[in-house]
Amino acid sequence: MNSPFRALFGRRSTQVERYLGVLIVIYSAVVGFQNPRFLSLETVFDIVHEGAPTMILAIGVLLVLVSGGIDVSFPAVAICSAYVSIKLMWVFGLDALWFMAPVSIAIGLLLGLVNALLIHFLKLPTLIVTLGTMSVYRGFMAVTLGTSQYPVATMPKSLAEFGLANIVSVDGEGSSYGLSVFFPIVVALFAVTWFILYHTMLGRAVFAMGSDEEAASRVGVNLLRTRLFVYGYTGALAGMAGLMYFAAMQNVDPVALQGFELMVIAAVVIGGAKLTGGEGTILGTFLGVLLFQLFQSTLVQLGLASTWASFFFGSVLLFSLAMIYYRQRKADQRNLVFRIG
Amino acid sequence: MENILKWLKANGYESVLAGVNILVLLLLGLILGDSFYSISNMQSMSTQVAEFGLLALAMGLAMLTGGIDLSIVSSAVLAGIVGAEFLTGNVFDLESTDPTLVMGAAVVAALVTGLLCGLLNGVLIAKTSIPPILATLGTSIFFTGVGTVITGGASLPVRVKAFFQLGVVTVARVPVVFIIMVVALILAAIALKRTRSGRRIYLYGENSIALRFTGVRHERLIILLYAVIGLICGIAALIMVSRTASARVGYGEAYLLQAILVVVLAGFNPFGGRGKVLGLVLALLMLQTLSSAFTIMRYGPYMKVFIWGAMLLAVMFLNRLMNRNKRSTRGDETNDAGQTVVTVEGSSA
Amino acid sequence: MADSILTAENLSISFGGVNALVDVNVAIARGEIRCLVGENGSGKSTFVKIASGVYHPSRGTVQVGGKLLSPGDPRAAIDAGIQVVFQDLALFDQLSVAENIAFSVLLNSKNAYVGRKRMRQLAADVLEIMEVELPLDDPVSTLSMANKQLVAIARALCMDAQLIFMDEPTAALTKKEVNRLLEVVLGLRDRGISIVFISHKLDEVFRIADTITIFRDGRKVGDFEAAELTQAKLTYYMTGREVEYPAYKREPREADEVPLLEVRGLADRLHYRDVSFSVRPGDVLGLTGLLGAGRTEVALTLFGLNQAVRGEILLDGKPARIASPQQAVASGIALVSEDRKTEGLFMEQSVGHNISSTRLDTLLNKLRFLDLRAERELASRMVQAMGVNNKDIDILVGKLSGGNAQKVVIGKWIATEPRLLILDSPTVGIDVGSKAEIYESIQRLARAGMGIILISDEPEEIAANCNRVIVMYEGAIVATVSQAERETPDFVERLARMISEPTSQLAAPIQEGVPQA
Structure with a gap:
């Protein structure tokens, strides 16, 4: 089979990817039927703009899941790094993205490394460890820096402009819209992550560790170093995503994104990443987040209040999970594989 | 005397926990004096601990099986919302209906909702083999979604005055809600120690495959367990609604972290198979006293969040030092048998 | 012993009070095929685990190429050119054949970039040495057991192994697959690589072994030239006269017409x-x-x-x-x-709880609660009946030796x-x-x-x-x-x-x- 998909990605599509693709097409068709304005470039651009921070966070989550762990601290890391970088910049009396971005990424990296060290040495469920660090990061920041919000009037100008900047602008009837600068950033990060995961030893080690930790260590994978990379990279991505989130919202809110971690993890899991590690694709992650974002921003166009978003997303999530794991259960029964749980 | 020593030895961790508790209580007495050791503070503490204690119990039960329930708060909130629907006048005309009937309906509705939430978790985990962490992640989003759809995101005000009483009423100066929690904890302790299902829950948490090979209906056990967890969340929901006189999506989100903290602090093994209700009681006592002390000392909510997170990490670190949560992989085998079994415990808990 | 690749001296180790290995001396020459034989529990796998750094011996040393190997350090053993193909193989199912083979080499090379070409080349080269063909780009999960075995050997070779231990590599293979594997093993010997082959299939042992080392009861019985042994003699050395098991003979019973x-x-x-x-x-x-x-x-x-x-x-x-x-x-x-x-076992639960796990339905008092006293009685009785060495039913099963743990498993079923x-x-x-x-x-x-x-x-x-x-x-x-x-x-x-x-x-x-x- 030489499908266009294979030509583009160099592999066969996974079942989950096909399923999600079909789901998204059907959903878009339904919404488009109800509201023809939906099927427009503007909608696409909107979704790119709104969904970009989530996409970047999701890349990190994918990496962690592939490595066999789970991380719930990344929204806390995102908010903390971005907020601290802004506060720090004001100390120097600056207002510049070139300061905020590297600092925020560096702080994210640092917090991620802390996660990695704790996970490696405590040898406990990563969920519980990162639940602890999540609270420590958020709590510590709030206690030391306060929780003042900076709406668009008082937030750094450079950040507000970053949120509105477009690389392409289109003048429509009455309003103009454009493709956000977030787009190339997300594309670049997808490409870099893809390259690392599939074309470097580090990436292969991440898969190996997630697939069978004991075997990986037996053939000489340095588990500590691999974990430092996984959680550090995730933290750095979160640092970037935090700034982009503030920019997109046009509001610096240090208590935002609480509870968001579960949504992003859910999106990545829908995309086919397994909690048992070693499995997950970047395309699947992209589709999972896209689906989530569609529910978030387009239910209104179906004539439903936005309060239905969680209901729909939760239902799709449960259905997908049941499908994925029931299939595995049947295969296990056939092959006489017995699993814990 | 000998018996006491024997008990202390058998319950080493609980003994240490009890010692630390006594130390904390003495210290708080020294620092805060009467503002801590007053009837009113004791009452407010025991009222506050009730709903949270129930949620922690629910989490603890899930963790005994090596699972986790991320949906405890959202199912409690959903149960509260369904119950509150009856108390807002949306279902019954409050003017013309007997308040007892209204309240009875609300209680039943909340409990049934909780039970159904738990049942859904149990069926998903037992019958489709979704790992508990993912199943409850999914249901927590789903329950929140249902709650949001019902309320439209707004807060439901309770209009039946008598219902507030549940949160306030005391028997011999002890709040009724506290008594409810204590009864639930005692029942759980007895069930875990002295019933077949209780014992099997420990065995399941220790090694679910071996339990299957022992000829136990493990799927029924898990469904039953999560149903009970849901029911406990339903009870917690009633206390929540009566205390706050309202129900809304997003209430009590911080409880999830605290519940996990308490359960880990209580000496439960997150990989399953170990944990005692006694430990849970001591951990709850500690968390509640500290929480009240912080309130008296005017610590903000974020200070608490920070302290709880730090405590969670510290307890795990200490457990690591004491080598308690290490699965013993002893080298007593002289032959590596080919394994057909994939153990996923390290990443799924 | 100038040309010996591995020399083990006076190795001893014990687990849970049972001596798994006592004063074992083994020297393996370059380019030889050494077979380790012995019954279950005779200590051959324990020896492999010590030699490859998985276990830390309580006494004795291992030298590789004349240099002392630091005990209990798998990395050091790998660096010294020792590779083990364990029975569970330790392959990565989701990665491709080429990736699995080249994994360790690429991991140790300074170049962080994984060139698909280089990786495939590495894998192809090794497979050529072994004279086998495998689909390089397919995930390992799609291979047969025999081919997985070959991938694991290829990976070991790829790491410049001087000495490869193979733990029961033929246990799951058919005759045809075994033949193919043995061809590969013989080919490796001709290239100067030493192979230590563990098997209890004696015909295979005789076909490929240069030297046979026999283990019994944690001790080495001796090294024998393959040519000087017969199957009967080998079996005799393996079992030994003192552990001749009494053969079971069924006496006829009444009511034999209807089988159970x-x-x-x-x-x-x-x-x-x-x-x-x-x-x-x-x-x-x-x-x-x-x-x-x-x-x-x-x-x-x-x-x-x-x-x-x-x-x-x-x-x-x-x-x-x-x-x-x-x-x-x-x-x-x-x-x-x-x-x-x-x-079979709940390792972190007590012996008592393990034994009673099959009988909980019958261990109830009038109120349908567990009768803890009856439970203890049952557990004590079973521990006695099965002859578990430690009679304390409150001890955790994980603390027992393999043999005693097995008695607990049998006991829990005899209880029914x-x-x-x-x-x-x-x-x-x-x-x-x-x-x-x-x-x-x-x-x-x-x-x-x-x-x-x-x-x-x-x-x-x-x-x-x-x-x-x-x-x-x-x-x-x-x-x-x-x-x-x-x-x-x-x-x-x-x-x-x-x-x-x-x-x-x-x-x-x-x-x-x-x-x-």
Whole structure:
């Protein structure tokens, strides 16, 4: 089979990817039927703009899941790094993205490394460890820096402009819209992550560790170093995503994104990443987040209040999970594989 | 005397926990004096601990099986919302209906909702083999979604005055809600120690495959367990609604972290198979006293969040030092048998 | 010993009070094929684990190429050119064949970039040396067991291995696959690589070994030139006169017409077909064959964990449906499964709780609560009956040695007073002392009228304990041995041949249950 998909990605599509693709097409068709304005470039651009921070966070989550762990601290890391970088910049009396971005990424990296060290040495469920660090990061920041919000009037100008900047602008009837600068950033990060995961030893080690930790260590994978990379990279991505989130919202809110971690993890899991590690694709992650974002921003166009978003997303999530794991259960029964749980 | 020593030895961790508790209580007495050791503070503490204690119990039960329930708060909130629907006048005309009937309906509705939430978790985990962490992640989003759809995101005000009483009423100066929690904890302790299902829950948490090979209906056990967890969340929901006189999506989100903290602090093994209700009681006592002390000392909510997170990490670190949560992989085998079994415990808990 | 690649001196180690290895000296020359033989529990796998740095010996040293190896350090062993192909292989299922083979090399190279070309080249080169062809880009999960085995060997080679340990590499392979593997092993020797080959299939051992080292009871019996040994002599050295097991003989009973269990034309979806046999009270039926021949799968069906799609199971002559372990237990069937650690025991629970786990339904008082006193009594009784060395029922099972833990598993099933006891490889990984005690228990239970199915791939074990034997191959029964035949003098050798060369059985006359092609 030489499908266009294979030509583009160099592999066969996974079942989950096909399923999600079909789901998204059907959903878009339904919404488009109800509201023809939906099927427009503007909608696409909107979704790119709104969904970009989530996409970047999701890349990190994918990496962690592939490595066999789970991380719930990344929204806390995102908010903390971005907020601290802004506060720090004001100390120097600056207002510049070139300061905020590297600092925020560096702080994210640092917090991620802390996660990695704790996970490696405590040898406990990563969920519980990162639940602890999540609270420590958020709590510590709030206690030391306060929780003042900076709406668009008082937030750094450079950040507000970053949120509105477009690389392409289109003048429509009455309003103009454009493709956000977030787009190339997300594309670049997808490409870099893809390259690392599939074309470097580090990436292969991440898969190996997630697939069978004991075997990986037996053939000489340095588990500590691999974990430092996984959680550090995730933290750095979160640092970037935090700034982009503030920019997109046009509001610096240090208590935002609480509870968001579960949504992003859910999106990545829908995309086919397994909690048992070693499995997950970047395309699947992209589709999972896209689906989530569609529910978030387009239910209104179906004539439903936005309060239905969680209901729909939760239902799709449960259905997908049941499908994925029931299939595995049947295969296990056939092959006489017995699993814990 | 000998018996006491024997008990202390058998319950080493609980003994240490009890010692630390006594130390904390003495210290708080020294620092805060009467503002801590007053009837009113004791009452407010025991009222506050009730709903949270129930949620922690629910989490603890899930963790005994090596699972986790991320949906405890959202199912409690959903149960509260369904119950509150009856108390807002949306279902019954409050003017013309007997308040007892209204309240009875609300209680039943909340409990049934909780039970159904738990049942859904149990069926998903037992019958489709979704790992508990993912199943409850999914249901927590789903329950929140249902709650949001019902309320439209707004807060439901309770209009039946008598219902507030549940949160306030005391028997011999002890709040009724506290008594409810204590009864639930005692029942759980007895069930875990002295019933077949209780014992099997420990065995399941220790090694679910071996339990299957022992000829136990493990799927029924898990469904039953999560149903009970849901029911406990339903009870917690009633206390929540009566205390706050309202129900809304997003209430009590911080409880999830605290519940996990308490359960880990209580000496439960997150990989399953170990944990005692006694430990849970001591951990709850500690968390509640500290929480009240912080309130008296005017610590903000974020200070608490920070302290709880730090405590969670510290307890795990200490457990690591004491080598308690290490699965013993002893080298007593002289032959590596080919394994057909994939153990996923390290990443799924 | 100038040209020896590995020299081990005075190695000793003990687990849970049992001496697993006592004062063992082994020297392996460059470019030789050394076979380690011995019964289950004789210490050969323990030796491998010490030599490869997995275990830290309590005494003794290992030198590689004249340099002392730091004990308990797998990295050091790998750096010194020692590779182990463990039975579980430790491959990454989701990664491709090429990636698996080249993984370790690329990991150690300074170049962080994984060039697909270079990786495939590395893998292709090694496979060429081995003279085998494998699909480089397919995920390992799609390969057969035999090909996975080859991937694991290729990976070891890729790491510039000077000495490769192979732990029972042929256990799951068919004759044809074994031949291919042995060709590869011989080819490696010609390139100057030393191979330590662990197997208890003696015909393979004789085909490839330069030197044979025999282990018994944690000690080395000696090194022998392959040419100077015969199978009979080897078997003699392995078992030793002092551990000659008393052979079981079933006495005729009344009511022999209706067997306890009868299986007619049984087949499951994937693993076996057309299986027929019967078990009478007092029978110890040996079920043997290569790993993966369908033995375990038949046992799982009888225990309700693997649904049959065809055929009949009769208990006491009446058709029975066993759809779940609950029903099996209710019908008086017990299964001591193959994988003791994951399927049999609750390692971090007490011995008492382990034993009572099968009997909770009967350990209730009037209020339907657990009767803790009755539970303790039951546990104590079973610990006594099985001869577990530590009589404390509150001790955690994980603290017992493998042999004593196995007695606990058997005890938990004896507690249910089963009529049919299935033991799947009950002596794998346990010491020789416990092994003898377990044989004693098996024979005692059989004499008391229990029906027993003993699954094993050790011909000696089958010969010592079974009065009738069934040999399976690729999911079908290829030979059925009656009690009379079983008592012929050279039975052990013949049985070993039946297991390792099942295809030759197909041509043999008057065999029951000849498989369909």
